[in-house]
Amino acid sequence: MLQYSEKVLELFTNPKNVGTMDGDDPHVGTGVIGSPECGDVMQLQILVDDQGVIQDAKFKTFGCGSAIASSSLATEWLKGKTLDEAMAIQNVHLAEELELPPVKKHCSVLAEDAIKAAIEDFQKKLEGRTDKAELHSPRCCEKLNDCEGCGSHGE
Amino acid sequence: MKLPIYMDYNATTPVDPRVFEAMKPWFCEDFGNAASRSHVFGWKAETAVAESRETIANLLGASPQEIVFTSGATESDNLAIKGICEMYAPDGGHIITCMTEHKAVLDTCKYLETKGYEVTYLKPDTEGRVSAQQVADEIREDTVLVTLMLANNETGAVHPIAEIGKVVREYRARLHSHLFFHTDATQGISKIPFNVNEMAVDLLSFSSHKMYGPKGIGALYVRRRDPRVRLAIQTHGGGHERNMRSGTLNTPSIVGFAKACELAAAEMENNVAKLRHLRDHLEQGILQNVDYVKRNGHKTERLCNTANLSFGYIEGESLMLKLRDIAVSSGSACTSASLEPSFVLRAMDVPDILAHSSLRFSLGCYNDLAEIDYVVEKVATAVRELRELSPLYDMALRDNTTGDTDWAQAD
Incomplete structure (x- = not known):
């Protein structure tokens, strides 16, 4: 097990904004990213008001300590942001804030993807489309291989 | 608490304080080289090593001449597998092992595959065990080694070693071939009563630091009769350990290893x-x-x-x-x-x-x-x-x- 930063440990021990919102609510956008087989699944939800500002954010995450910390931090950052501001959040910002080691960068990638998926889901609802958020299993594994510091280590 | x-x-055990006590004199006071035949320093170390070898052999029901000291089970596995293959099938042969073996066995087998050997990796059942029948089904005329662990480090699953040993023995007699059975018993020794004759194993690896002894010392049991097992040399040098593993013997660790074996047998x-x-x-x-x-x-x-x-x-x-x-x-x-x-x-x-x-x-x-x-x-x-x-x-x-x-x- 890796030595985590204090920030990861704090958010892991006392995660913020754990929970679920009604996915059928037209003001709620839901993003579910990752796959159980890869060891990470993030569910991130946003509640968006009529001005396009994120009023609330909730998450549930199956994954390691840094995956949980990344999603918790993402929900904190999302609150009060407009959708455009939220779209600008990048994995490197999360990784820097949490001082994630290279092998854990993919956790912040997942969090960024979950933010974007939640926003997309909300926007689809706005546009009257009804297709639901789904698990993106292949995407997770591709991400793992692409991501810096991952997939290239032997035992 | x-x-x-x-x-x-x-993963590893702490050293039993009684083991540590037994080791102490062999660092600074009785530091001799067990291979020094010309003075009392050497004789003393040689005697300690001989007594230790006997204690360790006793735990397995083996004779002292069948114990080769190594740095641990990884080295023992390497010596057993490469030693057998290169000695009895220098041009390539067949090995049977299991997908859940320790990396010291699996990676040694993978290495031998690059040298022309064929390896069958048995698939365990969902509870982590292989059967003697699975082994029997895969034995061929050119099979030179069956290597299966006694107990798995991750799940603790124990293979039916005695039954597998019997199968190997039967096939060896029937095929008149050089076919040997090696077991990595690292996790099992000290937790499972083990006798090399009852289990019909020809080679056995184990390590001191999984049984409250020091790290960096282990042994390979190499059968001397029925059949006599020979090994191709893997570490060349002064011809220690009946030429099977050269290198000055680590007297304090050997004494500690033996103490751990003595305590294991008693307790x-x-x-x-x-x-x-x-x-x-x-x-x-x-x-x-x-x-x-x-x-x-x-x-x-x-x-x-x-x-x-x-x-x-x-x-x-x-x-x-x-x-x-x-x-x-x-x-x-x-x-x-x-x-x-x-x-x-x-x-x-x-x-x-x-x-x-x-x-x-x-x-x-x-x-x-x-x-x-x-x-x-x-x-x-x-x-x-x-x-x-x-x-x-x-x-x-x-x-x-x-x-x-x-x-x-x-x-």
């Missing part, structure tokens, strides 16, 4: 009973307090000290992080640099998601019931907290899929 609690004895019965009681208490305690738990490894045919459990809908590394004051290990990808879940659990067809959430508790003789109770409570709390965070748990409850897995039940 002292924190952190160590429950990772399959095995009590230790096994104690460990089994503690392990069952731990496992039952967890099963009574946590639902959706899967046991990995055979329920009865497994090491008395090992419990490998997968916790549904949560991830192993986050579980370990919750259990920071308990030293255990996990089959989770996130705990290894490779990001691959345990190949042992995979070979047993444990789904990746459950391999990710597995914890191995391996107990030792310094654990006690108070620690077990503490761990049970900690695990139950951690699992509950992580399931509150887990979208998979929500989904399984919502979609009513919790019945899809064969979860373990408390007795």
Whole structure:
């Protein structure tokens, strides 16, 4: 097990904004990213008001300590942001804030993807489309291989 | 109770203070080289090594001349496997092993594949065991070595070594071939009474630091008769250890190793009973307090000290992080640099998601019931907290899929 930063440990021990919102609510956008087989699944939800500002954010995450910390931090950052501001959040910002080691960068990638998926889901609802958020299993594994510091280590 | 609690004895054990005491004189006072024949310093060391060799041989029902000292089980495995193959099948032959062996065996076999040898990797059943029949089905005229571990380090699953030994012996007689049986018994020695003749093994690897002895010392048992086993030299030099492993003998460690073997022989019965009681208490305690738990490894045919459990809908590394004051290990990808879940659990067809959430508790003789109770409570709390965070748990409850897995039940 890796030595985590204090920030990861704090958010892991006392995660913020754990929970679920009604996915059928037209003001709620839901993003579910990752796959159980890869060891990470993030569910991130946003509640968006009529001005396009994120009023609330909730998450549930199956994954390691840094995956949980990344999603918790993402929900904190999302609150009060407009959708455009939220779209600008990048994995490197999360990784820097949490001082994630290279092998854990993919956790912040997942969090960024979950933010974007939640926003997309909300926007689809706005546009009257009804297709639901789904698990993106292949995407997770591709991400793992692409991501810096991952997939290239032997035992 | 002292924190952190160590429950990772399959990784390594502390040195028993009695072992440490026995080793002490052999560093600064009696430091001689056991190969020095011309003076008392050497004689003294030689005598200590000879006595140690006898103690170690006794634990296995072997004779002292059949014990070759090495740096540990990894070296013993390398010496046994390469030594046999190069001696009896220098132009390539067939090896039978199992997908769940230790890397010291698997990677040695992979290396030999690049040198023209063929390797059959037996697939264990879902409880982690291979059968003697599986071995019999794969033996060919050019099979030179069957190498199967006594007990698995991750799951504790114990192979039917005596039955497999019998099969190998029968085929050797029938085929009149050079066919040998090697077992890596590192995890089993000191927990399972073992006699090399009753088990019909020709070579056996084991290590001191898994049985309260020092690290960096181990042995390879090499049978001397029925049949006499010869090995191609892997470490060239002064011809120590009947030319099977050159290098000045590590007298203090050998003395410590022997003391550990002596204590293991004297205390095995009590230790096994104690460990089994503690392990069952731990496992039952967890099963009574946590639902959706899967046991990995055979329920009865497994090491008395090992419990490998997968916790549904949560991830192993986050579980370990919750259990920071308990030293255990996990089959989770996130705990290894490779990001691959345990190949042992995979070979047993444990789904990746459950391999990710597995914890191995391996107990030792310094654990006690108070620690077990503490761990049970900690695990139950951690699992509950992580399931509150887990979208998979929500989904399984919502979609009513919790019945899809064969979860373990408390007795």
